[in-house]
Amino acid sequence: MPELVKRYFQLLWQQRGMAALGLLLATITALAGIALLAVSGWFISATALAGLSLVAAHGFNYFAPGAIVRGLSIARTFGRYGERLATHEATFRVISHLRSDMFGTLSRHNWQEQPLNSHEASSRLLEDIRHAEALYLSALVPGLVMLLSALLYLATVMLFLPQLTLWLLLPLLTCVLLLPALYLRRVLQPQNTLHQQRSRQWSDAHSLFSNLRTLILFDRLSPQSDKLCQSAAMADQTEQRASNARQSVQVLNQLVQAMMILLVLWHGLEGLATGQLEGTLVFMLLLLTLGLQEVLTTGSSSLAAFALGYRALERINRLCPAEPQPDRRQFLHSDSPAISIDIENLCYRYPSREEATIEHLSTSLQGKNWYWLTNPSGQGKTTLLQLLAGRLQAQQGRIVFSATEAKQIGMMPQQISLLQGSLRFNLCLHQQYSDAALWQVLKTVELDHWATGLPEQLNSWLGKGSYLPSGGELKRLGLARLILQDRQVLLLDEPTAGIDSARSKRILKRLRQQWYNRVVVISSHESDLMAGNDSELRL
Structure with a gap:
């Protein structure tokens, strides 16, 4: 596991109290929203049925369900507010240390070998930092909330219709595991391609506007404009494919959830026919399933967000060596005050190039001169x-300084x-x-x-x-x-x-x-x- 990834989870573990509180409040918010919809549905249907009979209407307890509905509303509002405070506080505490470690790691990178002054390199780094910092907030919290909500939903269904639990297990596994994996596979690669194409588009636009006068003078503006339009069109097509991929996964998610509703309706009507279940409870289970769908839809992108954050930390970690490069220059003390620099069989090749920039260079600078x-x-x-200057280190040969430091x-x-x-x-x-x-x-x-x-x-x-x-x-x-x-x-x-x-x-x-x-x-x-x-x- 890369050092920065381990460091992120170490920092998150150090803030486990606040992070766990945020997760708990996010779960309470989700469950309160689901339960509010289910209890409200039961209350409305039960009230309607009670109103059909004067005796039932007189004996029906309106206050307890009303108090539950108000309690769930308060819990959802309080949970949402508290969840925002706790999760963002945990995130800020983690990234305040992570940024220090991250930029400390980046400072060890040799920017003379691989500079950050290109738009593609700098934009990739900024995007990676953004994805890395959102790992807890955009991936771990919604993913775990989705998992906990699905488990509690199954436990609730088991209380009323135990035979329905096995039928719901497969579609729930599909929503919780398979569809997030499919979302990751269908969306992640187009997103990376889109980033590269947008970077090239920006470079083409920068080149066009920087050399506008020269292009007009030599009648080359039209071809360069066409090239810019082509790169923009390619990026737009990739963005459209990524959007279509997201929509296709969401449509599939909705189809699976629709199947869950049909299963609940089917088994609920059977339970109603056999006297196992009341009509109000059938309506409650249907609304409970509908309420779960929002959580499942939100959590479907959590695996992709986790992969983006994890890979971002990996890329940042790869930019930097585990330890700073040692200075391979040699400095010799000399009785003579004359400074000399001896270069022997010096070779250097940039990591991004195949050919050496300096190959087997030997020369000597003797004495104080220009x-x-x-x-x-x-x-x-x-x-x-x-x-x-020691900003680069040779792969072969040596540089020897005499009478200086x-x-x-x-x-x-x-x-x-x-x-x-x-x-x-x-x-x-x-x-x-x-x-x-x-x-x-x-x-x-x-x-x-x-x-x-x-x-x-x-x-x-x-x-x-x-x-x-x-x-x-x-x-x-x-x-x-x-x-x-x-x-x-x-x-x-x-x-x-x-x-x-x-x-x-x-x-x-x-x-x-x-x-x-x-x-x-x-x-x-x-x-x-x-x-x-x-x-x-x-x-």
Whole structure:
């Protein structure tokens, strides 16, 4: 059993008191509703029969059945309200701990290998979290309520018509076991297919609107629009099939329940003919069966909900290793102050790809200098930087650092993340720096004039709905962060992308003066930014 699945049931067991109370109140609500319909039917029919005779009407006890009906109404109302409070409280208690464990598990996942920035991956994860958190509320409670109600229904029927119990056993088993299994089989697979198709539809729509101007310019808008319409039509067809499958199972469920009503009517009339049963009790048993149908219909999807939640926890658990990957880089102490990086027979392949991105790479970076990776896209520049930073771990070979430590390695990624917070917060990243140091680093990357124009300058809020830097400004913000960290080994992935050439040269000139005694490894397509004494690395 996956670790997250075991953890979910451990948390549920810890909240067993509240969870059991919720289940009890849900059962009371269901039984009170069924009994209310049955007793009301008996009371109405008995009152009607008593009214046919003056003596019977005078001797009929109207108060006790009326009190029972009112009591059942109060019990149903109280049970429904209390069940909502208890089951939701139990759910919130479980998921408050489960989310902490779940996101702790997700934090061990290597997102550089399998990122979550695609719509399909992120939407699948969000959907899985939703299904996992609803396991108790949408699966366990309605399923157990259906089972308990069916058992108590059989016990009630046995009191009045014991011979009817065996006849009802098969249709009840069909409603409680076979139809939920059929619902699971008919609905689950179309739902998964629908999710994939909707994700592709979203990707097609995003691509269409992102490249609208280019598509119009090259007269490719119509084919792309047709493709989007086709993907939408396919998703609609799958959704229709899933809906038809649900309806077919519900129709079958109603047919089985109709058969139960006919069986009760048949045996009830036989009991009435033989004097075994009164007419009012026949009517009561019919209404009792009708009342059970709502519970059986609600519970028919519980097995599918349980399977969705269980598989969701399995998928989330598979995203993450049982333990974090160990750092395979080696750090050697050296009497020489010169930093060196030796790469020997390095190999790395992403899990989702068949071919290796880096294969049998051997090179050496000796001394404090600037090293440029200028290979074309797709040849492993970013991957090598991730390996040097320890964000990826090689499957073969080794990376040996001399005269430095892991905490002295800093990296500026290709995609700079903007945090919802002030400019100061985005620069400091939970570290403490003086205002003078922040303004100096902003001047180095030529963001000082931009920051001065903000309403509250360093305390101005950045992010959606506030001040949103452009792509080039965001790149320079990432450079400013790296400068503040003051590391000995600096890894820069496309640091000048989105920045004009003249400004890039000015910023790099300042950085050369500041980082003259550092090891700087840059991945870039702009080889014209290299200085005469820089070294070029080829993968």
